[in-house]
Amino acid sequence: MDWFSFIVAGIMVYVAVAVFLIGSIYRVIQWRRAPKSTVKQGMFPRAENPFKRTLKLGKDSLLFPQVLDTDRWMWFFVIGMHLAGIGLFFGHLRLLFEITPLYNALGAGGMETLASWVGGAIGISLFIAFTYFLLRRFKSPYRELSVPEDYLLLLLILLLVLLGDHLRLTHPFDLASYRDYMSSLLHFKPAFSTAITFSADKWVLDAHVLTANMLLIYFPFSKLVHAMGGFAGNLLRSE
Amino acid sequence: MVTREEQDLAVKILDEKTNRQLLYYLDICTRCGICKDACHQYVATGDVLYLPASRAQLIRKVFRKYFTIQGKLIPSVVEATAPNDKLLEDLYRASYACTSCRRCMYYCPFSIDTTWFTSIGRAMLVAIGRGATILGELADAAIMKGENIDMFRDILIEGLKDTEDEFKARVGDPAATIPIGKKGAHSLYVALAGTHTILPMAIIFHQAKADWSLSLFEAANYGYFYGDTARAKKIAQRFVDEAKALGVQELIISECGHAYRVMEFLYEAWAKEKLPFKIRAVVDVMHDYIKEGRIKLKPGSLLEPVTYHDPCQVGRNGGFYEEPRNIVKAVAADYREMTPNREKQWCCGGGGGLVAESEFDTLRQVSGQKKVEQIRKTGAKVLVTPCENCRLQIEMLNEKNNLGIRISSMMDLVVESMDLPGAKPA
Numbered sequence: 286m287d288w289f290s291f292i293v294a295g296i297m298v299y300v301a302v303a304v305f306l307i308g309s310i311y312r313v314i315q316w317r318r319a320p321k322s323t324v325k326q327g328m329f330p331r332a333e334n335p336f337k338r339t340l341k342l343g344k345d346s347l348l349f350p351q352v353l354d355t356d357r358w359m360w361f362f363v364i365g366m367h368l369a370g371i372g373l374f375f376g377h378l379r380l381l382f383e384i385t386p387l388y389n390a391l392g393a394g395g396m397e398t399l400a401s402w403v404g405g406a407i408g409i410s411l412f413i414a415f416t417y418f419l420l421r422r423f424k425s426p427y428r429e430l431s432v433p434e435d436y437l438l439l440l441l442i443l444l445l446v447l448l449g450d451h452l453r454l455t456h457p458f459d460l461a462s463y464r465d466y467m468s469s470l471l472h473f474k475p476a477f478s479t480a481i482t483f484s485a486d487k488w489v490l491d492a493h494v495l496t497a498n499m500l501l502i503y504f505p506f507s508k509l510v511h512a513m514g515g516f517a518g519n520l521l522r523s524e
Numbered sequence: 525m526v527t528r529e530e531q532d533l534a535v536k537i538l539d540e541k542t543n544r545q546l547l548y549y550l551d552i553c554t555r556c557g558i559c560k561d562a563c564h565q566y567v568a569t570g571d572v573l574y575l576p577a578s579r580a581q582l583i584r585k586v587f588r589k590y591f592t593i594q595g596k597l598i599p600s601v602v603e604a605t606a607p608n609d610k611l612l613e614d615l616y617r618a619s620y621a622c623t624s625c626r627r628c629m630y631y632c633p634f635s636i637d638t639t640w641f642t643s644i645g646r647a648m649l650v651a652i653g654r655g656a657t658i659l660g661e662l663a664d665a666a667i668m669k670g671e672n673i674d675m676f677r678d679i680l681i682e683g684l685k686d687t688e689d690e691f692k693a694r695v696g697d698p699a700a701t702i703p704i705g706k707k708g709a710h711s712l713y714v715a716l717a718g719t720h721t722i723l724p725m726a727i728i729f730h731q732a733k734a735d736w737s738l739s740l741f742e743a744a745n746y747g748y749f750y751g752d753t754a755r756a757k758k759i760a761q762r763f764v765d766e767a768k769a770l771g772v773q774e775l776i777i778s779e780c781g782h783a784y785r786v787m788e789f790l791y792e793a794w795a796k797e798k799l800p801f802k803i804r805a806v807v808d809v810m811h812d813y814i815k816e817g818r819i820k821l822k823p824g825s826l827l828e829p830v831t832y833h834d835p836c837q838v839g840r841n842g843g844f845y846e847e848p849r850n851i852v853k854a855v856a857a858d859y860r861e862m863t864p865n866r867e868k869q870w871c872c873g874g875g876g877g878l879v880a881e882s883e884f885d886t887l888r889q890v891s892g893q894k895k896v897e898q899i900r901k902t903g904a905k906v907l908v909t910p911c912e913n914c915r916l917q918i919e920m921l922n923e924k925n926n927l928g929i930r931i932s933s934m935m936d937l938v939v940e941s942m943d944l945p946g947a948k949p950a
């Protein structure tokens with residue numbers, strides 16, 4: 286690994302993951318430490334029992350029914366983006382661990398075909414969804430409501446997605462090399478395979494990892510913490 | 525020009541008011557703007573300041589400047605701002621115009637309660653002497669009455685004589701009285717200023733053979749509207765103390781949405797005490813009387829088409845959707861529902877203290893257009909709603925838009941459709 290790759294795709298990954306984890310935990314602690322007002326804040330109709338309350342929390346937080354009611358396009362892209370996000374998580378996890386049941390069912394070739402189709406679809410969906418979110422921000426009244434952070438965050442994510450799409454879609458996907466890299470990270474001996482080291486994509490991979498690191502580092506300080514706090518907000522609704 | 529001391533004081537109030545709920549809301553809003561279509565004021569005016577998330581954003585800017593790392597490191601990226609004159613002027617309009625309907629909370633994917641921000645906004649403004657003057661004056665007048673009740677008692681009782689005479693005539697019972705200060709009564713009823721919510725309830729209580737006493741104080745809480753918890757608590761405490769002294773089992777709040785909300789959902793948190801009696805909304809009490817057969821209504825006696833408006837503080841924020849509807853349906857020959865309704869009901873535009881603040885008259889009129897459309901669509905000739913603020917607002921909308929409807933309180937509707945032994949009203 287050259288020194289630049291070693292810094293951004295090596296050391297910085299550990300720093301980013303640490304900031305992400307510690308920062309997120311700290312954020313939750315900060316919330317929990319603040320005194321909770323005892324004002325009963327819920328809205329009506331209220332869920333009658335804890336089970337129904339949990340169901341409602343799940344529905345509100347994962348399906349966004351109120352968004353569907355208000356802005357169908359936004360709902361479509363928001364749901365699409367979150368679903369793609371889940372797919373993306375599993376896609377990257379596959380670089381660390383094979384999803385064995387699926388692998389056994391489909392065989393090596395089948396798994397590759399599936400991964401390349403699903404991975405490609407996810408990459409493109411994310412690109413379209415984030416482009417939509419970005420363009421939407423240029424329209425009134427979202428423009429007036431937005432702060433520079435909102436654009437920067439979207440640009441960062443778009444760049445991250447674009448670089449990922451480039452790696453996934455432009456040439457035959459070098460699964461073995463990426464697996465080697467992920468496993469080297471896991472063993473605290475970050476290294477690129479020879480194939481990556483001598484390919485032009487090394488810089489793309491560096492940039493992809495760099496943007497991912499930046500996103501992880503910024504996460505606990507950004508509105509992305511809605512991924513955790515959104516549940517708390519929706520729980521207050523039926524308090 | 526705002527001084528440095530005033531800015532510090534406003535920030536101090538924000539710091540004091542920061543709790544877990546506020547931190548969540550400050551951190552998780554994605555500025556997606558979904559809440560824009562929920563707010564009648566934004567929908568009607570297109571003024572971005574009235575967009576719920578924009579109102580919250582004013583507080584978020586100040587919070588970020590003083591209490592976050594981002595605000596210190598990258599202030600322009602997160603728009604961290606000191607409470608300067610421009611921000612405070614915007615905060616005044618954004619906070620005091622909010623009717624506290626919480627329709628935006630219903631539609632926000634994270635259930636962000638914008639009123640949490642607007643009430644802090646009001647508190648910050650009050651602290652630096654920039655609160656809504658009229659609301660402060662009305663709050664102080666109510667507190668003054670509480671502190672000098674011995675001076676007012678006889679005048680108040682004297683002022684009720686005519687009402688009591690009419691009450692006796694209507695129920696055909698010369699021995700009937702409007703009880704005041706009745707020790708050991710089951711309920712203490714807190715009416716509104718004036719006698720229009722005393723006479724009908726006296727009739728209803730009498731017919732239901734209820735054991736009640738009338739409070740010397742009025743339910744409305746201008747301290748709450750003003751945004752000053754200390755004043756709001758003092759105002760409510762007047763009848764809390766009265767109820768404790770009489771040893772009642774329930775405190776019945778008249779048809780006043782915010783007064784019910786203050787007592788049922790806020791007072792105990794403010795006073796840090798558990799009240800020794802139940803808080804009841806009068807609409808719920810009337811519903812019980814009908815259900816238990818203690819009062820009888822003439823079914824189908826209201827022939828004109830009638831609709832029901834859910835006051836935000838009675839419905840979405842109070843939990844009474846079916847009880848008032850059951851009462852209206854019990855007497856209506858032709859009941860017509862507004863769309864949307866219940867938890868999605870549009871705010872009438874008059875809550876949050878707005879009916880008392882003439883500076884917002886135009887906004888009230890414009891932002892009531894959703895309600896006007898809804899009412900028109902029903903073709904109703906009578907509108908019933910159990911909240912004084914809603915009634916005043918809809919009366920104004922009725923007049924300005926030639927809706928040609930009659931607006932009735934729930935208790936008037938009930939009394940109208942009861943068979944009373946005494947004289948008919950003049």
Ligand code: SF4
Binds near residue numbers: 555557559635
């Ligand atoms: S809907 Fe909720 S998250 Fe979206 S801008 Fe409004 S308050 Fe913020």
Ligand code: SF4
Binds near residue numbers: 563575579621627639
């Ligand atoms: S509470 Fe009502 S008036 Fe206030 S911002 Fe929300 S929708 Fe608008």
